[in-house]
Amino acid sequence: MSLVSVNHLIKAYKDKKAVDDISFSLNQGKCVALLGPNGAGKTTTLRMLAGFIKPTDGSITFNEDSLPSDFRKYVGYLPQFPVFHNWMTGKEFLVYVGELSHLSKGDAQKRADELLTLVHLSDAKDQRIGKYSGGMKQRLGIAQALIHSPKLIMLDEPVSSLDPIGRREVLNLMRELKKDATILFSTHILNDAEEVSEEILMLNHGKIVKHGAIEDIDAVQDTVTILLSFSDEPKFIEERLKEVETIFQVTREDHHFELSVHDLDLARKQIIEMVHKENWKLNKFEVARSTLEDVFMKAVQE
Numbered sequence: 001m002s003l004v005s006v007n008h009l010i011k012a013y014k015d016k017k018a019v020d021d022i023s024f025s026l027n028q029g030k031c032v033a034l035l036g037p038n039g040a041g042k043t044t045t046l047r048m049l050a051g052f053i054k055p056t057d058g059s060i061t062f063n064e065d066s067l068p069s070d071f072r073k074y075v076g077y078l079p080q081f082p083v084f085h086n087w088m089t090g091k092e093f094l095v096y097v098g099e100l101s102h103l104s105k106g107d108a109q110k111r112a113d114e115l116l117t118l119v120h121l122s123d124a125k126d127q128r129i130g131k132y133s134g135g136m137k138q139r140l141g142i143a144q145a146l147i148h149s150p151k152l153i154m155l156d157e158p159v160s161s162l163d164p165i166g167r168r169e170v171l172n173l174m175r176e177l178k179k180d181a182t183i184l185f186s187t188h189i190l191n192d193a194e195e196v197s198e199e200i201l202m203l204n205h206g207k208i209v210k211h212g213a214i215e216d217i218d219a220v221q222d223t224v225t226i227l228l229s230f231s232d233e234p235k236f237i238e239e240r241l242k243e244v245e246t247i248f249q250v251t252r253e254d255h256h257f258e259l260s261v262h263d264l265d266l267a268r269k270q271i272i273e274m275v276h277k278e279n280w281k282l283n284k285f286e287v288a289r290s291t292l293e294d295v296f297m298k299a300v301q302e
């Protein structure tokens, strides 16, 4: 079920469109990675969805609630560079944020304890935030974003600045959170997107250049690469492979071949039949799946 729909959203600064007519919807219970190079429009998109900045044009609809409603009740937001009061303890900070969200002191304390457990900071709740590691600070920032139990959690580059340990802590937490909420997080690190998200939304120059399920990424590529190697005379094999109509490109380095094909199933059948008929010694047959990086590079270069 769709949680939020974005229709023809535009944000212009003077004559530059930071976000240029984007439309998409987010389904409940999904973790979606907002990917794009620097300046692609990721932060601007998140800030519009969080209700911090007004779109120049277009609409955002949460369930049935359209602009100019206050979205903030639906969304939790962790900015790219969260600011903490380092002299406060983790718990004091969350109680303070809870009170800012109009919880009573008692409810804010209860909610702070729940969230500290959720983000695995209970043991450090009475430590000053200034003593927290980068990963702990990010987890506290995520707890802050969850204070009012939002349906959509938006995280702007939540792991980009962390060391491998902090990154692992935060990615694990995101994996837990997506059981109960929808997560939209921006990143320019493709591995992070592959690790925790089911869907990707790729932006470049303010426009959506790809949107889909991670497992469909191969399908959006219209060509597949097959890697072969043989022990037999390669020149002869190369000539024969070029005759196979499903193979539209053959490149060779010594005994190793790289074939580009459109129809993988048919190409595989034809190649295997030829190998069998010619009695070639096939040492390797590998289908090289396109990675998210391939798709990203192709999308941003188009």
Ligand SMILES: Nc1ncnc2c1ncn2[C@@H]1O[C@H](COP(=O)(O)OP(=O)(O)OP(=O)(O)O)[C@@H](O)[C@H]1O
Residues within 6 Å of the ligand: 013, 017, 018, 036, 037, 038, 039, 040, 041, 042, 043, 044, 045, 188
């Ligand atoms: N307040 C502003 N005034 C003018 N231009 C802006 C403003 N905010 C963003 N921009 C411009 O809009 C474009 C998109 O910026 P945005 O911060 O959304 O990109 P991003 O994808 O989040 O990039 P990064 O990965 O570097 O954070 C950039 O060219 C940026 O310079």
